[in-house]
Amino acid sequence: MAPVHADIAHNLLSRRSLTVDSTQKVTLGVIAVYAVVIALLWNLPYVRWSLWPFKMLVIAFHEFGHAITACCTGGRVKSISLDPREGGVTHMEGGINAITLPAGYLGSSLIGALLIFCGFDIVASKVASIVLAVCFLLTIWWARRDWLTIVTVLFAVGLLVACWFIAHAEPLRFVVLFIGVMSALYSVWDICDDLILRKVNSSDASVFAKRYGGSSQCWGVVWSIVSILFMAMGIVAGIAAFPESFSQQENDSKHFIPTH
Template structure:
């Protein structure tokens, strides 16, 4: 008889097949877990609740309204801009002498010392970072309550630095008054829309103001122009870079808000009733 060479191969193939089946059966639960994780990760960034849909729609409306009314005095956002300069000056060894707000000329922070490489871009980038955090908190009532408390501290610091400027005082007091009033309306549900509006305004401030000053009108005196004089490059270049960073901050705030707060309006209201409840 001629030798048969298929037998060993066939035996090996059957053995491998049985081993493969056993491995699939053993790995089945782990594969299922990985699949569930993948589904969960995708679901976290999916807009599912009505609250998220409404929030995104309101953000879009805010963007349009702010674009149309951009030339209306925006004192509160200027306050955030100057607060960015002031707080970074304090963190880098400087001292703030005063803050002044002007609806026509903008704001100015008088300070001594500090690291100008940080304090100069901190006006635009600081306000956009604050805006991104407020947008994130604006997706949830409880988070908006916490944000309003932090805002109160920031406002008090700005009020202290701007205590000799009556316009700064009036602006800050009005903002604090709105935050306090919104706490007592429908368990602070409108508060999150106020926080959201301030966040969108702050995030867009650096982008539109840089375009307005440096690209469209090419105003020579700006944080970007001073930064360019001291550290090289052009004011337009730094303005574009800061604008891109601001847009990234805003996008990150929206994505994080969608992922972190999938609750419905009713669920958010129930949570709000248990966190520093109001009438």
Template sequence: MPLLLDYEHATQATSPQSNNILIYARDVQSSLTPTSTQRTTLIVAGCYIIAIGILWHVPFLSWIIYPFKLLTVGFHEMSHAIAGILTCARIHSVELDPDEGGETRMSGGIPWITLPAGYLGSSFIGACLIACGFDTNASKVACLVLAVFFLFTLWWARRNWLTWALILGMAALIVLFWFVAGGVALRYLILFIGVMSCLYVLWDVIDDTISRKVNSSDASAFAKICGCCPSQVWGVVWLMIAFVFFVAGILVGLAAFKQSAAQQESDSHHFLPVPGSSGALTLSPSNSILVTAGVILSALLL
């Protein structure tokens, strides 16, 4: 009988903790269960993956996504440059070439940080864009962050005409989509760029380090510095991290942005609305001027 009482006491003592675990599990399940709007976003993202896969491997159609490939290469090189700045390197130039290659020239810094930053940084950027692609206002914020990235890239690539043409073209496309359907088109563009960036990293790592060894790749240079593992091993490690970023971007989007399409449209009318729209017209004259100036400034930055 005392054993029975002790067992009941132990059961009662642990039951609150078990209840907390169950409540936490239900909260996680609820936050990750997609709404109807999120299901649409996931379907669109899935269609993007299929379309990119087809366009990537059909030679006479690959030109359609060629600018976005170069943009992803730009993210890769920009990530090298940012890692270089954070490790006190001096950035000399950032260059892109028509063969979907790129080069970041720097002196100083910490190579075991700057070398993997290209693949991991561009996959992280892609994951952030995927998460922002679940919400219209978040997509607008993502565009402002991209504007800062673009400015730094233009500064470092001031002698590379291809980089200038790419960024100015992408800037025009982003501004155009900002004005379509109150920013809804912009959301799907940001989602596409995010998916494209993540897929490019996954495929590029497999192509350059796993399926074949490229001596000039980041993984080969990293393997020479570390000396403990071949480039293929580091390619697998980076591939796994990039895939985790990709999945994390989707999960963050599901958990953070639960608004319906109607709610997003309403919120979008009050956050950097298109000048002349109903949301902009309901603002006071002074606020309307500020909002218009904000949109124009973001367009100039982009």
């Protein structure tokens, strides 16, 4: 009997982890479209400012990565500043630079992968949106407190809240996915922007190269590859964990902080 049970378990796991249903195909298509759209908006003059509130949050994730690893390696965070036009800066004392420098890009990529994972399910997206709303509001404290920053960040929070009341929060999945894709691929776009298009010499990759050898372009490519791997892991995990259809997810959402 044991071999029979083992075969049944193996078949169930295979179907659960390898089969992509129609709902998941839609999600994968949305992720692909988001990657292309964000890449275009990131680099088009004037239009790129439409990403302002989301870019603020992603930059915050990047700086959180620096700050958290600094504290974990014996350092101290003096201040954090955010600006979508100039990027973010985390002023630290101590810590292990070999860990804290790449932690910005890799941290935002890991958070992005987790958001993509949550974006495969409505209930998981609800949980993620609560965390995102708090993070959005926290960025106001660290960002330059001009009126445009405050208005755009509050708009983003309002968008999350509004999505809760549409079709039992089904659109919330796609907002969480958008932020997840942008955060997961932030290292790719930002490193390309800094090292290839604008030739900025003060990036994390250039500082890392000066201290530990190699070129900034090389380290930028390495971190970008790792970021893409994180994103792939988030997608695979989402496919394996959330096989429910849209209607099943909507029904589950009705029982988790229900809205009308």
